Amino acid sequence: MVDSILQLERVTKQFAGSIIPAVKEITFSLAQGDILGLLGSSGCGKTTLLRLIAGFEALQGGSILLHQREIARPGYSLPPEQRNLGMVFQDYALFPHLTVAKNIGFGLGKLSARDRQLRVGESIELVGLTGLEHRYPHELSGGQQQRVALARALAPRPDLILLDEPLSNLDVQVRLRLRQEIRSILKETGIAAIFVTHDQEEALSLCDRIVVMQAGKLEQIGTPQEVYSRPNSRFVADFVTQGNFLPAQIVGNVVQTEIGDFEIPPDLLDYGSDSLEVMLRQEDLQLQPIRSEAGMGEVMIKDRQFLGREYIYLLKTKTGKTLQARTGKEVALEIGTPVKVLVNPAQLRFF
Numbered sequence: 001m002v003d004s005i006l007q008l009e010r011v012t013k014q015f016a017g018s019i020i021p022a023v024k025e026i027t028f029s030l031a032q033g034d035i036l037g038l039l040g041s042s043g044c045g046k047t048t049l050l051r052l053i054a055g056f057e058a059l060q061g062g063s064i065l066l067h068q069r070e071i072a073r074p075g076y077s078l079p080p081e082q083r084n085l086g087m088v089f090q091d092y093a094l095f096p097h098l099t100v101a102k103n104i105g106f107g108l109g110k111l112s113a114r115d116r117q118l119r120v121g122e123s124i125e126l127v128g129l130t131g132l133e134h135r136y137p138h139e140l141s142g143g144q145q146q147r148v149a150l151a152r153a154l155a156p157r158p159d160l161i162l163l164d165e166p167l168s169n170l171d172v173q174v175r176l177r178l179r180q181e182i183r184s185i186l187k188e189t190g191i192a193a194i195f196v197t198h199d200q201e202e203a204l205s206l207c208d209r210i211v212v213m214q215a216g217k218l219e220q221i222g223t224p225q226e227v228y229s230r231p232n233s234r235f236v237a238d239f240v241t242q243g244n245f246l247p248a249q250i251v252g253n254v255v256q257t258e259i260g261d262f263e264i265p266p267d268l269l270d271y272g273s274d275s276l277e278v279m280l281r282q283e284d285l286q287l288q289p290i291r292s293e294a295g296m297g298e299v300m301i302k303d304r305q306f307l308g309r310e311y312i313y314l315l316k317t318k319t320g321k322t323l324q325a326r327t328g329k330e331v332a333l334e335i336g337t338p339v340k341v342l343v344n345p346a347q348l349r350f351f
C-alpha cells in the first residue's frame with residue numbers, strides 16, 4: 001500500500017512464562033490520516049499490541065514497518081524515542097509538577113525557545129485549553145487533563161498517535177463530547193491514529209476502520225459499517241452489535257425459529273448447514289401487539305426501559321429465551337403484552 005504509514009505482518013508476542021501468545025499473527029496496515037480502532041474485551045491483547053508498535057515490547061514473530069521501514073522484527077527493535085510516535089494513556093500520565101504549557105512543551109526540546117512556544121500555543125488552541133496554560137494538572141478536570149495529554153502527544157507532530165482507552169476514566173457526558181472532539185482534532189491535523197477501546201460504540205463512532213480482537217487474534221477488520229452489518233463470526237456479531245441469537249432450521253428457502261418463520265433472501269440460500277443460529281439485531285425487530293387470547297404462549301413483553309429517544313424491550317420467548325428490541329419512542333407497549341415479532345429478512349445473519 002503506497003500511502004500506508006504503518007504495516008504489521010503476522011506480529012506475535014508471547015510473554016515469558018505464558019503458555020499462549022498475548023498477540024498472535026496480527027496483520028493490518030494503516031493509511032496516512034486514518035483512525036484505526038482496536039476493539040476487544042479486557043485482556044485480549046490491545047495494550048500489548050500498542051506497546052509493540054510503540055517499541056516498549058519486543059516481538060517474537062513477524063515484523064512492523066513504519067513508513068515502509070522495518071522498525072521491529074525478532075531480535076531487532078528500534079528504540080521508542082526514534083519512532084516519532086505520540087502516546088495517550090487512560091490515566092493521562094501528566095507530569096504533576098509541570099504546568100499545562102510545560103507538560104505540552106516537554107517533548108519539544110529540539111526546537112528553539114520561540115518555536116517551542118509557538119507550537120505549545122498552537123496545540124493548546126487545537127485542544128481547546130486556551131487560558132489554562134499556567135494551571136497544574138491537579139487544578140484541571142479529568143477531561144481537561146486528557147486534553148493536555150492529547151496536546152502533548154500532538155505537539156511534536158508525530159507520524160502516528162497511539163491512544164490506549166483514553167476516555168475510559170471519564171464520566172459519560174465528558175466521554176461523549178471528547179469522543180467527537182478527538183476525531184475532529186485528529187482529522188484536522190491529518191495525523192494517523194490507533195485508538196484502543198473495549199467500547200463498541202466508541203469504536204464505531206470514532207474510527208475509520210476497526211480491528212476486532214479476541215484472545216490475541218484479529219477476528220475482523222473493516223469499516224464500522226462493514227463490521228456492524230456484516231460481522232464475519234458469531235463472536236464479532238455478539239461483541240459489536242450486541243444482537244439476539246436464536247437457534248434456527250433452514251427448510252427450503254425458509255428459516256424456522258421459535259418466534260416465527262422467515263423467508264430467506266436468495267443470497268443466503270446457499271448457506272451450508274441447515275441447523276444454525278440466526279442473529280436478530282435489536283433495532284431490526286418490529287413488535288406487533290396481538291390480542292391476548294390469540295397471543296397465549298407467544299412472545300411476551302417482560303420489561304421495558306425508556307431511554308428518551310427510544311425504548312428497549314425485554315422479550316420472553318415460548319422456550320424462555322430473552323430477546324432485546326429497540327424501538328422508537330412511539331412504540332409504547334405495556335409490560336405483559338403478547339407480540340408478534342417481525343423482521344426484514346435482509347437484515348438476518350446466520351452463524
Ligand SMILES: Nc1ncnc2c1ncn2[C@@H]1O[C@H](COP(=O)(O)OP(=O)(O)O)[C@@H](O)[C@H]1O
Pocket residue numbers: 015016018022040041042043044045046047048049
Ligand atoms: N508484562 C506482562 N507479562 C505477562 N503477561 C502479560 C503482560 N502484559 C500483559 N500480559 C497478558 O497478556 C494478555 C493481554 O493483555 P493486554 O494487552 O493488557 O490486554 P488488553 O489491553 O486488551 O486488556 C493478558 O492475558 C495479560 O495478562
Ligand SMILES: [Mg+2]
Pocket residue numbers: 046047048
Ligand atoms: Mg489494555
